[in-house]
Amino acid sequence: MRKERDGISVEWVKLELLRTAYATRGGLLAARDPRFVIGWYLIFAVVPWFTHNITVLAALFTVCAAAVFLSRVGPLVLGLFVIGFVLESLYVLFAAWLFGGDMSTVLALVVLTLKLATISLASMAAFVSLDPEKLSDGLLSMHAPAMLSFGVSYGYRMLPVLMEEFHTVVDGHRLRSAPLAAKGFLGWRVVVRTATTLVQAFYPLMLNTAKRTRTTVEALETKGFTYAAEHPDGRRIRLAHLRADHRDVLLIAVTLLLVAASFALGHAYPLQAGVG
């Protein structure tokens, strides 16, 4: 008996887009100026590389973990992150043990893991709750290529349409191609069929998308997209809404304070992973 599932579907994609678009979760950084959020992220992306002191790293990690909590990152994303981290660390530990590692190996791995985890938590806190359009505006104001922010808007526009078309084409294959006589050992025939269908689906998709693209690019031309690339006025207007206030400055100030405190703590209670 088959049941209706809410798995991956056009509706699902639309939902995801709406969720990210409306940044429904809100939270600490969602309302901040995107440039300051990017700056905040960069602090935590840079600082961990300047120390091997486990105390400092642990403190930084704690700050980022708190930020993630305040940003109301979904439990699913967080859970995946934790599981991934633990598993990967175990694999490396296992491999290191295989090659004759010892306590210093473990400590070295702890250092590395803390650094990477801190940076990952920072990117999660900063970007998961930030509306993509806002983020791309922030990047644009930092002179990222205009294609990036166009791509975001265009993606919003086209993704549901493209997904719908993809589904239609795959459904066409499901209905019209030869039914599988048997699933094969471990269902290998199903796997092969899925893979070939996927590949074949791109044949019509590529042609249909090419047709669309022609109209889109013509329209872009008439709407002054290339004009805007040469004249800065449009960019200025587009970014005019980006305005930092005292809370953005406060955010950076508090962050820097916390980083400084972490280093002070590390200086007071140092714990180094050195090579014996």
Add this chain to the structure above:
Amino acid sequence: MTGIDNTPAIEVSGLSFRYPGADRDSLTGVDLRIERGDFTAVVGGNGSGKTTLCKTFNGLVPHYWSGTFDGAVRVMGHDTRDLSVGALSHLVGYVYQDFGNQLVRPTARDEVSFAPVNFGLADHRERTEEALELLGVTHLADRFTWQLSGGQQHLVALAAIMALRPDVVVVDEPVAELDPAHADGIYEALADLNARLGTTVVVIEHHAEYVARHARSVVLMADGAPVWHLPAREAMERVAELERHGIPAPQVVRATRSLAPWAPVPLTVEEAAGHLREHFSDPGGGPGPLPPAAPPGTADSPGPRRPSGEPVAEMVGVRHGYREVGGGLAVVLHELDLTLRDGERVALVGGNGAGKSTLMRLFTGLKVPREGTVRVGGTDTRTVRPAALADRVCYLYQRPEQMFLKDNVREDVAMFPRGRGRSDTDALVADVLDRVDLTGLADRDGRLLSGGQQRRATLAIGLAMRPALLLLDEPTSSLDTASRDAVIAMLDALADTIRCTVVATHDMHLVAEWAHRVLVLDHGRIIADTTPAALFADQALMASVGLVAPQITRLGLSLGLNPPPLSVGEMLDRHQTTGRIRA
């Protein structure tokens, strides 16, 4: 009149254009003058150069599409070669036939403000609000464009070009991708722009009905050059010439021509009714509507027919929907009961979002209902895989290009029977291709065929599947009149191989000329199960679901014919009969 006011909106002189690599000119020796404030329709068959001509107005030809360009195009006095495409877009706005691909921003407001912001206009905010207001889409401003219906998307596309306050607006076949009710909305919006702002409007149009109703002048294109440029009424008088170029005259023109040849050509149903009323009232010796006469010759009687055929498919208590942002369920179909029987021709009508496509998809088994049961040939769709159901049900999508999975039409048609190991595949494919008259084009890619040929190709794909139940989604949308008639004729001829055919459509001509049974779907419920004539006669119902009956039916109704005629032929037949009775 000052000299400036005399400058035409568009002046084309000695224009020839050839795409690179093409073996003939797409435009040759075009001379054309479109006055300011005109509402011009450009008509002509496929490949007559209509679209290429209109793309010279906003400079896409030759700035964007290189090629051999001779002659000159002046827009509001400016030579298009002296201005960039960007600068020209302040003079001429262009809405494409596939306007959906023209929308490049996520939300409607964003789309409308995109061009003013790109051009760095200080008053971009005012322009955006003004354009949204102008097209009456302010309430949609913050919606995502993919949440909008086709008609709304078209209005947004129009608003986006109006934000640059162009003097000329070119719209490429608005009727093609929209249902008639929305197409009317677009034309009303254009007429409004034309009247209020004096914007010059140029539409490319296949459907003479809209041309007659809205255009003030008509350009007939053939073989890359205008045949003539005439005021609308004069143009409509040239019925035979239009017909020769693939533009059948509006139904009211044909009816009036036959019934009252001396009357001036009517451009609207009201005009035609006026002329015919006089005509009809003459023999009776006094004004008054044509008495409703029971049509003795017609087979359809009022009220739904209840065929006694075997059930082909049925739905019992079906409820279906999809998840929303909040996690709730948006119900698309409510408690639906429906039986489709042998020999039926069913039209499924209703507005956007009424649940037509969902209903059809449930029959294919690609989706299974959340509640209730869907049975096809007695089999519960939950118990079998969709691939197994495909032996009995075939669903043809609205967009033909989504059904072309292979390199050429023959392969696409053969895909199903070959996959099922039918030994007579080749013979079957040859037979089916012959039936849809595509044998000569079978080795071409379906995507590269014309709109009508694409429809016939998808029909061939369906026929080769030999289903008991054939489901078609909008089989006549974006077709010109001639191709549409060909598709309807082909559907007519299906009866011998398909047990039951269901068509979801906005095209009331298709309903009138082909269907026997009409299901009116509204917000996921069947609110009427009736015949075409009874549906069209129920004007309250028609209005409530946003349907517009064919011209001839509306003409019949306003002349007091009940049940109303469904085709020009029927109207003429009944007139003769009535005439005889009265005489």
Add this chain to the structure above:
Amino acid sequence: MAESSRPTTPPTRSDAPRRPGPPELSSAQKLMVFVLSMTLFGLANIVTEVIPEVRVGPVEVGVSYLAFVPVIMVALFNPLYAALGAPLGEVVFVDLLMGDFSGIGELEGYLQMFLGLYIAGCLVRDPRSPRQLFAAGAVVVIVDKMLSAVVDIAKVSVGVDDAEFVPGLPQSILLLEGIDFVVALLVSGILFGALPAMALAPRLYGKIEPLLGLAPRDPGHPMPLAQRGTAAFMLLALFLSFVSMIAAFTSEIFDNFGVWEPDFIEQYGDRFLWIGASAALIVLVALAVAVRFVLASRRARAAQGSHGPDAQNTGERR
């Protein structure tokens, strides 16, 4: 009308085309190739999100990306614009829109993919040749993964004090990187890269280009990069690889490739010098093979098919 006194057909302008011959792309055509490539690879990436992944221990036997989509794009169209567009599709459609944006890690991924695709696209002279498509599919993944390995290793060398002396660490990192490389090459490079590209590109050739108003790629006029002789090609390839490494290292110093996606396995680096040397060796070997391949295909073209190593041979040689 006063203005119409001008002659209708000024001959000087009418026959002066805006652009010279067909191989030169107008800015609009470049944009079209770019947008098409971006859209399709973006869609392909959303699709890969859907495909369930089989994980065997640390190794993902999933499809990390459908490499055949951008491979076909760079094979059929101008490789530069197709290669610039495709990785942006991934960044924008998946990472930004689905809320997976990982900061500077995106830049790293973009550069790797761009270089892989661009080099692969320049290798293809005739999009109908299965041999060249096979090579292109493999090259994309080789370049991409190689660069990512270099970056990962750099991270470990910077992130861990005297990483090369930590017992067991270099070997384990090397092992995991190696497994990852092989799996990626087989799954993404061959199964979902080269083979589908070989099946689809010849069918699309000559059909998809006119839809964009472009002329199909002419084997007689290959991309300038490959045309200017193998030395120039090699130099440029080397230069690009080098630039990307420098870019990776400098950005490494200023910040890091903060990623929180669960592919940390690649990020546990190894003794940098040791691995760096072997990575450089791989680059050189790959380049030598590429050069030989280009030379061979030129010779083959000159000799009109007097010898024709097929796809398998190419695979073995690499």
